[in-house]
Amino acid sequence: MLQIRWNEKYHLGIECVDEEHKQLVEVINSCFNSILHQDNVLIKASANQVIKSVHEHFASEEELMRKCSFDGLLEHMNEHQKLCLLMEDGIQQALSLKTGEEIKEFVEGMIMQFFHHIIEEDSKFLETYQQHQILSR
Numbered sequence: 760m761l762q763i764r765w766n767e768k769y770h771l772g773i774e775c776v777d778e779e780h781k782q783l784v785e786v787i788n789s790c791f792n793s794i795l796h797q798d799n800v801l802i803k804a805s806a807n808q809v810i811k812s813v814h815e816h817f818a819s820e821e822e823l824m825r826k827c828s829f830d831g832l833l834e835h836m837n838e839h840q841k842l843c844l845l846m847e848d849g850i851q852q853a854l855s856l857k858t859g860e861e862i863k864e865f866v867e868g869m870i871m872q873f874f875h876h877i878i879e880e881d882s883k884f885l886e887t888y889q890q891h892q893i894l895s896r
Contacts, residue, residue, distance in 0.1 A: 762788050763870050769877050773888050775823070779816045780877060786812045787873065790850070791866045806850045813846055820881070827891035829884055838880050845872060 763784045770777050790809045793801035817839040824832045849869050 762792075763873070769874060771877070771881055771885055773823075773885065776820055776881065779819060783812055783816055783873075787870075791869075794850075794866075809850065810843075810847055813843060817843065823888070824884055827884075827887050829887045831883055831887075835880060835884065838876065842872065842876055845869075 765781055765784050769780065771780075786805070786809050790802070790805035793805045821832065821836055821839065824835060829835070846869070849865070852865065
């Protein structure tokens with residue numbers, strides 16, 4: 760069974776965002792496992808849940824960025840749009856793959872994109888968030 764394993768190195772230090780990232784990991788794991796097990800009923804339900812959860816998380820994250828007057832908000836929103844399209848297209852692609860090895864390779868690529876976004880893109884917001892927290896006290 761292929762699982763994304765949460766590691767503290769993915770922890771940003773923004774509690775609400777970190778919790779949402781952990782929840783997304785659980786939802787994505789559920790979806791990928793239903794694909795690997797070729798359970799068509801669960802695949803559709805879990806794929807829809809992934810897409811819904813990703814959109815909700817991005818909206819929440821963007822609202823937090825807006826409240827903190829993050830200068831990189833528009834660029835980050837564009838990254839979110841790209842990642843949503845990648846996820847939506849990716850789920851459709853995964854459904855067309857035939858062998859477990861093809862699916863595993865594909866899923867690993869999707870996982871890499873997910874963690875790249877957390878490490879490279881979300882971390883750009885951390886300094887602004889911390890500064891906002893200091894000023895809010």
